Amino acid sequence: xxxxxxxxxxxxxxxxxxxxxxxxxxxxxxxxxxxxxxxxxxxxxxxxxxxxxxxxxxxxxxxxxxxxxxxxxxxxxxxxxxxxxxxxxxxxxxxxxxxxxxxxxxxxxxxxxxxxxxxxxxxxxxxxxxxxxxxxxxxxxxxxxxxxxxxxxxxxxxxxxxxxxxxxxxxxxxxxxxxxxxxxxxxxxxxxxxxxxxxxxxxxxxxxxxxxxxxxxxxxxxxxxxxxxxxxxxxxxxxxxxxxxxxxxxxxxxxxxxxxxxxxxxxxxxxxxxxxxxxxxxxxxxxxxxxxxxxxxxxxxxxxxxxxxxxxxxxxxxxxxxxxxxxxxxxxxxxxxxxxxxxxxxxxxxxxxxxxxxxxxxxxxxxxxxxxxxxxxxxxxxxxxxxxxxxxxxxxxxxxxxxxxxxxxxxxxxxxxxxxxxxxxxxxxxxxxxxxxxxxxxxxxxxxxxxxxxxxxxxxxxxxxxxxxxxxxxxxxxxxxxxxxxxxx
Amino acid sequence: xxxxxxxxxxxxxxxxxxxxxxxxxxxxxxxxxxxxxxxxxxxxxxxxxxxxxxxxxxxxxxxxxxxxxxxxxxxxxxxxxxxxxxxxxxxxxxxxxxxxxxxxxxxxxxxxxxxxxxxxxxxxxxxxxxxxxxxxxxxxxxxxxxxxxxxxxxxxxxxxxxxxxxxxxxxxxxxxxxxxxxxxxxxxxxxxxxxxxxxxxxxxxxxxxxxxxxxxxxxxxxxxxxxxxxxxxxxxxxxxxxxxxxxxxxxxxxxxxxxxxxxxxxxxxxxxxxxxxxxxxxxxxxxxxxxxx
Numbered sequence: 001x002x003x004x005x006x007x008x009x010x011x012x013x014x015x016x017x018x019x020x021x022x023x024x025x026x027x028x029x030x031x032x033x034x035x036x037x038x039x040x041x042x043x044x045x046x047x048x049x050x051x052x053x054x055x056x057x058x059x060x061x062x063x064x065x066x067x068x069x070x071x072x073x074x075x076x077x078x079x080x081x082x083x084x085x086x087x088x089x090x091x092x093x094x095x096x097x098x099x100x101x102x103x104x105x106x107x108x109x110x111x112x113x114x115x116x117x118x119x120x121x122x123x124x125x126x127x128x129x130x131x132x133x134x135x136x137x138x139x140x141x142x143x144x145x146x147x148x149x150x151x152x153x154x155x156x157x158x159x160x161x162x163x164x165x166x167x168x169x170x171x172x173x174x175x176x177x178x179x180x181x182x183x184x185x186x187x188x189x190x191x192x193x194x195x196x197x198x199x200x201x202x203x204x205x206x207x208x209x210x211x212x213x214x215x216x217x218x219x220x221x222x223x224x225x226x227x228x229x230x231x232x233x234x235x236x237x238x239x240x241x242x243x244x245x246x247x248x249x250x251x252x253x254x255x256x257x258x259x260x261x262x263x264x265x266x267x268x269x270x271x272x273x274x275x276x277x278x279x280x281x282x283x284x285x286x287x288x289x290x291x292x293x294x295x296x297x298x299x300x301x302x303x304x305x306x307x308x309x310x311x312x313x314x315x316x317x318x319x320x321x322x323x324x325x326x327x328x329x330x331x332x333x334x335x336x337x338x339x340x341x342x343x344x345x346x347x348x349x350x351x352x353x354x355x356x357x358x359x360x361x362x363x364x365x366x367x368x369x370x371x372x373x374x375x376x377x378x379x380x381x382x383x384x385x386x387x388x389x390x391x392x393x394x395x396x397x398x399x400x401x402x403x404x405x406x407x408x409x410x411x412x413x414x415x416x417x418x419x420x421x422x423x424x425x426x427x428x429x430x431x432x433x434x435x436x437x438x439x440x441x442x443x444x445x446x447x448x449x450x451x452x453x454x455x456x457x458x459x460x461x462x463x464x465x466x467x468x469x470x471x472x473x474x475x476x477x478x479x480x481x482x483x484x485x486x487x488x489x
Numbered sequence: 490x491x492x493x494x495x496x497x498x499x500x501x502x503x504x505x506x507x508x509x510x511x512x513x514x515x516x517x518x519x520x521x522x523x524x525x526x527x528x529x530x531x532x533x534x535x536x537x538x539x540x541x542x543x544x545x546x547x548x549x550x551x552x553x554x555x556x557x558x559x560x561x562x563x564x565x566x567x568x569x570x571x572x573x574x575x576x577x578x579x580x581x582x583x584x585x586x587x588x589x590x591x592x593x594x595x596x597x598x599x600x601x602x603x604x605x606x607x608x609x610x611x612x613x614x615x616x617x618x619x620x621x622x623x624x625x626x627x628x629x630x631x632x633x634x635x636x637x638x639x640x641x642x643x644x645x646x647x648x649x650x651x652x653x654x655x656x657x658x659x660x661x662x663x664x665x666x667x668x669x670x671x672x673x674x675x676x677x678x679x680x681x682x683x684x685x686x687x688x689x690x691x692x693x694x695x696x697x698x699x700x701x702x703x704x705x706x707x708x709x710x711x712x713x714x715x716x717x718x719x720x721x722x723x724x725x726x727x728x729x730x731x732x733x734x735x736x737x738x739x740x741x742x743x744x745x746x747x748x749x750x751x752x753x754x755x756x757x758x759x760x761x762x763x764x765x766x767x768x769x770x771x772x773x774x775x776x777x778x779x780x781x782x
Contacts, residue, residue: 313669330669338669341662352659352671355652362649402670 053077081158093137263442294457324409393424500739505693506717516682522583524714530694535705538615561691611706
């Protein structure tokens with residue numbers, strides 16, 4: 001085999017007293033897809049930031065194409081053919097696709113033709129086609145993700161790093177993306193795929209490396225791995241077994257009850273969309289108490305508008321009847337921009353939407369927060385800690401705990417585990433399950449991760465073109481639901 | 490001793506305007522128009538004081554501040570409405586309305602409100618009954634100063650200890666989360682903060698005319714409304730901190746003259762220093778934020 005496209009050896013990185021990487025190694029061969037797994041905080045992103053020139057390591061060697069290098073800035077990494085697609089979008093919403101791709105090149109002029117040519121060329125080479133003149137901010141999420149990748153590929157890239165590229169994609173888009181990645185790998189590019197989804201690893205990766213607490217816990221050919229073994233490497237043997245057992249127990253319980261009383265009854269609901277086309281076109285359905293209903297849908301088929309209308313955030317027409325306390329709680333998808341005020345304390349964030357009267361007694365809020373933190377297992381220094389400092393999993397638990405503290409009879413959630421690691425995802429699933437079984441809530445959620453819908457929901461519905469369709473028990477397979485999402489009858 | 494009173498007198502408008510700026514900034518409303526709102530209040534106070542024949546101090550004490558505050562709020566209503574209706578940036582509209590206010594004062598003191606002799610570009614002195622009594626005889630430190638301190642304490646209590654203040658802070662820190670997760674009427678809270686901010690600035694204008702200058706003239710404000718931004722930022726938008734930072738700037742500006750006379754340091758140095766303080770505060774703010782992230 002030829003020299004590694006890039007090789008990281010014995011990388012150590014400390015942030016203050018925290019050791020993020022304790023001698024991590026990673027070797028990337030040209031033409032391979034290399035999956036990088038690990039829990040949040042295991043050091044995946046730190047390691048990739050080292051390779052991408054964003055962080056310089058305290059110890060260790062970096063070799064690119066056989067030669068030892070020091071990467072002092074992203075620019076130097078780019079010059080060496082290392083491209084990175086970040087998890088959070090970095091395009092300029094008000095610029096066109098071509099302008100975004102051209103951004104950051106030397107020179108003062110925007111050369112429209114050349115930029116358009118670059119976008120077209122990348123599209124032809126990889127199948128990642130884009131409309132060059134569309135405004136980036138107006139593209140659907142799937143295409144925005146594609147733009148991020150095209151931006152990087154528009155330069156000469158030999159190592160491509162993708163940080164959770166599928167977090168916002170539908171199964172169809174994931175398939176397209178993977179086809180493009182295969183294509184790229186075949187042309188000799190080494191690809192690093194950071195992900196939480198085990199299915200993806202097994203579907204596309206040639207090799208896999210698992211990080212645990214800043215060091216390599218497992219590295220080898222992907223073909224030899226099983227989800228169980230990967231999970232064990234990620235979180236340690238004992239913990240993995242517990243999580244698995246819990247998941248099995250929960251899916252067994254899920255079959256038990258179908259509450260008779262209705263938590264939500266929707267008739268002929270219409271929600272306006274952008275422009276003259278309605279986003280939700282007359283849907284009718286019921287959610288029973290103690291029931292988890294999951295919506296599977298391709299981005300932009302009215303599921304968001306439906307959920308937000310039920311949460312009372314956008315106007316709608318038709319009839320919506322909520323049972324019990326008539327209280328609806330909402331868990332928005334983007335916890336950092338919509339769910340939380342990052343500069344507020346934990347106690348203050350818990351008070352959002354839960355305040356009555358005029359007087360505000362901070363000590364009351366803090367007492368309440370301490371109780372909620374204990375009950376929901378939120379790990380923080382205390383109720384007065386600023387939420388920005390919490391991990392994603394703890395932030396999401398906080399959003400969920402606040403929603404449940406409102407004593408709703410219906411909980412509406414958008415992508416409740418987006419961007420969370422295995423353990424946090426399991427926690428959130430367990431909380432949602434308990435809310436349904438123990439507290440008798442109706443839960444209606446949407447997830448762009450079809451596996452999550454299949455795993456968590458008692459009943460599944462598909463939304464396509466603003467219409468609602470229940471998925472029958474016999475249709476409950478990945479393939480069938482995927483087809484329904486694309487509009488199959 | 491007179492220097493100390495000069496500093497206190499100078500600190501009074503800065504304190505009131507600092508509170509005005511802070512209320513808006515805490516709600517995420519970038520009201521740079523305290524200057525204009527201050528002048529709107531001053532115009533109304535001068536108009537009432539010279540043309541209404543006020544003879545009762547009680548009436549003056551009730552009517553003048555109320556109408557001056559209303560004028561300040563009205564001056565803020567224009568950018569507030571433009572912001573909520575058309576999404577026009579309030580930074581731009583408030584600055585522009587400052588110029589409108591400055592030239593409006595110029596027009597008034599050359600025209601409708603000019604003194605009886607029609608010689609000087611200023612209004613008649615306001616009626617004796619409309620004047621704020623001095624707190625210490627022979628100085629221009631008035632009851633406006635303790636009122637400002639009380640107002641700062643009240644602002645602190647409202648912002649920190651009421652649900653209204655909570656809504657204000659939430660809207661300022663993250664309007665999207667305030668709307669989605671807090672069910673807070675973001676538009677209404679922003680509009681309310683803007684108008685209250687304008688009203689307090691208008692009050693400051695009345696305090697200046699009724700307590701210090703007793704007349705309206707051009708250059709009534711040596712940029713109080715802009716210095717107030719530095720006052721609010723130096724206090725890190727904390728209502729009680731504003732009391733201290735307003736005093737600090739009062740001392741600084743009152744001392745500018747003696748600085749030139751005694752030490753030969755140009756008085757404009759003080760204004761350069763104020764600018765540098767704002768820059769330094771913004772940098773410190775950024776740094777601490779980054780460290781926290």
